[in-house]
Amino acid sequence: MNIIENPQHHEQQGFVWVNTLPHGMMYKYAQLHTYSDTCKQSFYLAPDLRLIITLTGRTHLRIGRQNLWIKEPAHAMLLPVRDLEIAEKVFYREQQNELVLFFSRLWLEEWCVFRPRLRRALLTAHLQARCFAVNKNMMECINKLLASKNLPDSWQAIHQEAQSIALLAEVLTHLFPQDLEPEEALNLREKRVRRLAEMLREPEFDGLGLTDLARSCGSNITTLQRDFFEQYGQNIEQYRRSLKLHAARDGIHQGMSLYEAAELAGYTNLQSFKRALKREFGHMPMHHA
Numbered sequence: 001m002n003i004i005e006n007p008q009h010h011e012q013q014g015f016v017w018v019n020t021l022p023h024g025m026m027y028k029y030a031q032l033h034t035y036s037d038t039c040k041q042s043f044y045l046a047p048d049l050r051l052i053i054t055l056t057g058r059t060h061l062r063i064g065r066q067n068l069w070i071k072e073p074a075h076a077m078l079l080p081v082r083d084l085e086i087a088e089k090v091f092y093r094e095q096q097n098e099l100v101l102f103f104s105r106l107w108l109e110e111w112c113v114f115r116p117r118l119r120r121a122l123l124t125a126h127l128q129a130r131c132f133a134v135n136k137n138m139m140e141c142i143n144k145l146l147a148s149k150n151l152p153d154s155w156q157a158i159h160q161e162a163q164s165i166a167l168l169a170e171v172l173t174h175l176f177p178q179d180l181e182p183e184e185a186l187n188l189r190e191k192r193v194r195r196l197a198e199m200l201r202e203p204e205f206d207g208l209g210l211t212d213l214a215r216s217c218g219s220n221i222t223t224l225q226r227d228f229f230e231q232y233g234q235n236i237e238q239y240r241r242s243l244k245l246h247a248a249r250d251g252i253h254q255g256m257s258l259y260e261a262a263e264l265a266g267y268t269n270l271q272s273f274k275r276a277l278k279r280e281f282g283h284m285p286m287h288h289a
Contacts, residue, residue, distance in 0.1 A: 011036040012091065017149075020253065021161045024104030024246065029146060032098075034091040044282025045085040047242075049103045049122055051171060052077045053134060053142065057096030062088040063127060074134045078171060082126035082233045084282055099142060101164050106246055109197065109232065116190050116231065118176055124233035130175050138174075141167035189227045192217045196228060200240050210236060245276060249285040 014032035021027070045063065052059055052070065059070040059077070063085050070077055105123060112119035134142070145163040148156050195217050199205045205213070213236070214224045228236055248261040258270060267273035277284055 011039045019160060021157060021164065023161070024107040025161060025164055026102040027145070027160070027164060028098075028100045028102075030096070030098045030100075032091065033095045034093055037093050039091040041089045041091070043087055043089065045081045045087045046280070046282040047081050047084060047105055049105070049108055050079050050081065051101040051103075051168060052079060053099040053101075055097040055099065055142075057094045057098070058092060059096070059098060060090040060092070062090065066127060068127075068129050070131065072133075074139070076132055076134050076138075076171070078130045078132075078175060080122055080125040080128060082124065084279060085127070099146070101167065103164075103168060104246065106243065113194065117178075118172070120231055121176060124230070126233075132171075132174060135170070135174065138167060138170045141170060190231070192219050192224065193227050193231050196224060196236070197232070197239070200236070200243060241276070242280060245280045248273075249277065249281065252285040 012032050012034050014030065016028060016030040016032070018028045019026065053076040054070040054073060056073050058072075059068075061068040068077065068079070108122050109119065112122065141163050145160060145167065148159045148163065151159055196213060199208075199213060199216065205216075208216070210221050210225075214221045217224060219227075225235055228234075228239070232239060234242065244265040248256075248265040251261045251264055252258070256264070258273070262268075262270055262273035265273060265276070267276065274284065
């Protein structure tokens with residue numbers, strides 16, 4: 001669903017267009033003009049991979065003591081976020097056009113299943129921004145993505161998902177050329193971790209504890225926890241909880257009630273469920289018509 005938001009701040013005019021795509025992807029396109037010298041907005045950085053592209057103006061993010069900048073038009077930043085963070089965005093007296101793509105950690109895990117080096121680089125890093133100039137191939141994907149609003153509604157989501165993936169592929173090819181090639185043979189540790197991730201996604205293994213999971217993967221708890229964290233940046237229980245919360249969020253987007261979503265995620269207390277959603281995503285998911 002496309003959502004048009006007009007900024008509420010009296011120092012800005014323009015719009016922010018947010019579109020939630022299938023499979024844990026989303027993109028946001030903003031055209032904003034700031035009339036004061038500076039304008040600041042606080043927000044949550046949820047765990048995901050975000051691709052920030054500044055088409056005009058500048059982008060300035062403050063996260064704790066860290067300042068992240070895109071100071072030139074047609075430049076971009078790939079920003080992996082492993083843990084929920086509170087951030088501040090600083091706007092300056094200028095016109096800013098910005099495109100931001102969001103890719104969930106679960107989507108990245110599936111996409112990188114045969115690329116363990118790339119998976120580790122994207123899932124274990126935290127706020128390690130990589131800045132670069134937008135090249136011709138990337139710009140073609142950007143233009144096609146932004147032009148998709150002119151397509152019939154029935155085709156928009158498919159086109160936007162395809163162009164978002166194509167754009168990310170161009171960026172990763174540029175930034176990680178050596179890590180994109182699939183590895184012919186996964187080593188034993190990677191096979192065990194991959195097997196565990198597959199089991200955690202299957203409902204039939206929901207009742208298994210860590211000891212039984214480790215035994216099923218031919219390992220022990222200590223070794224499997226260490227290997228899993230090295231490849232995914234989360235411990236096993238964090239990952240399992242994240243899977244359930246993502247499934248609950250998708251259910252809410254599709255019209256499921258909060259009570260039904262809480263039950264799906266394994267929560268009996270609605271307030272605890274709401275707090276878990278905010279910790280995971282930085283906000284409460286909304287129903288999408």
